[in-house]
Amino acid sequence: MMFEIYLQNLHLPLVYASHASARSHAPSTMAATTSRSPLAPLYSQIQNPKTNPFFTLKLPNISRHACSSTRSSRRKIQAIELQKIIEDYPYEFNSKDSPTSLPRPLTSAQLSNLTSEGSRLRVAYQGVRGAYSESAAEKAYPNCEAVPCEQFDTAFEMNVGISYEDKMSDETSNVVGNLAVERWLVDRAVLPIENSLGGSIHRNYDLLLRHRLHIVGEVKLAIRHCLLANNDIKVEDLKRVLSHPQALAQCENTLTQLGLVREAVDDTAGAAKHVALHKLKDAGAVASMTAAKIYGLIVLAEDIQDDSDNVTRFLMLARSPSYLALINLSRQVCLSLEEGPGMLFKALAVFAMRNINLTKIESRPLPKRALQTPDENATGFPNGILLIKHIFCYLAILYFPYLFYVDFEASMADERAQNALGHLKEFATFMRVLGSYPADNGLP
C-alpha cells in the first residue's frame, strides 16, 4: 500500500534528469569524454545510454564545466514520475544482450515471496541443506524455495541456475541445455559478505563485481556453531574437524583448546553431511543445530564460536534492481580512483559534505582477470570489468590499483545522494552502483 502511494506521489529529481540531459547531449559529452578519459572506447558498448542509476559506468562523464547548461535545465526538470523512470529503465549491458533479455526492475510481486508468474521465489545459496546461507534465504524471503548450489558461481549464474542436487542427479545425462535453463531458473542468490568476528568476506566482494547482479536486500543472521559428530562419538575421540573456513575461524579458540586439526570444506552443512555419510569416527563438523538434525548427528558442544555475538551479514542478489531502490536506505557503490594525493579523501568527501552516512568501506585489488583481452574474455564479464582492464593498464606501471566498495545510507530519491554520485563520477575512473536495499535493522 505504502509503495503504491509512493508510486503515485513521488517525483524524482536529479541524476535522472541529468542523465536525461546527458542523453540529449550525447555526441558532445561523449566527445569530451573521449579526449579526457582512457576509458572512452568502451562507451561504444553502450546499447542504450538512457537513465541507469544502477550501472552508471557507461554514462558519459560530464565535466563540471560542460555541465553548467545541463545544470540549469536539470533544475527546471524538477520531477520525473517514478513510474516513468521504471518504465524507462534500459539497464544496458554488453552488446551480446538482446533487447528482450534486458533486465527490468523487480516487480512488487517479485519483492514478495512470489515471482511474477505466481510461483514461489527460488533463492540460490552455496552449500547443502542446513547451511547458514539457507537460513539467511528463508529469513529474507519466508516460504521461498531455497535452492542449494555447489559453488557461488553456480548460484550466481541465475540464468542457468541448476541446483547442486539437480546437478548431482543429472550428472551423467548432461542436460545443461535450454531445458535446464527453463527448469532451474532461480530468482535470487544469497551471498555472505561480512561477519562480526571474521570481518569482510573478500572473495564475495570480488564476486559482486564479476557478476552483473544487483544487491536488493540484506539479512543479518546470528550464527551459533555446534560441534557435531556421529552417534556414540565423544569429544576425546575427535582428531579433526571439518567446516567452512569462515566457521573454523569463528571457532578458533574452542578448536585450539580441543587440539583439533581443521579441514576446510565448501560449507558447514556439507561438512556435517560428509561426517555422517562416511560415518567418520575421528572427525567432527562445525555446523548448525539444523544441520545436526538433517544429517542425524549428535551435538557435542553448543555455541562454540569465540564470541556469543556472532553475526553474519548476507546480501540478496537479483538480476534486476529493486523498485524499493527508490525508497531504500542502504546502497553500495564500487569505484576506482585516479592515483594522486588525497584522491580517496576527495571521494569520501562527496558524501561527508552532503551529510551522507558511510557505513562501510572496503578496498580490494583490481581483479587479475581484468587483464584479459576482450577476446580472451569468453566467459562474458560485465562491461565494468573490461573497463577496469583499461584503467589497470593505465595505472599498472607504477601502482597497485585498488577498487573501493563504499556502503552509504541514502535512498535513490535523495537529492544529496544523486548529487554525491554525480560528483563522484567526475573524478572516479570507474564507478558502478551495485545496488540499493533496505537495511536489516532487526535483531539478527
Ligand SMILES: O=C(O)C(=O)C[C@]1(C(=O)O)C=C[C@@H](O)C=C1
Ligand atoms: O557454510 C555455511 O553454512 C554458510 O552459509 C557460509 C558461511 C560464510 O560463508 O560465512 C555463512 C555463515 C557463517 O559465517 C559461516 C559460513
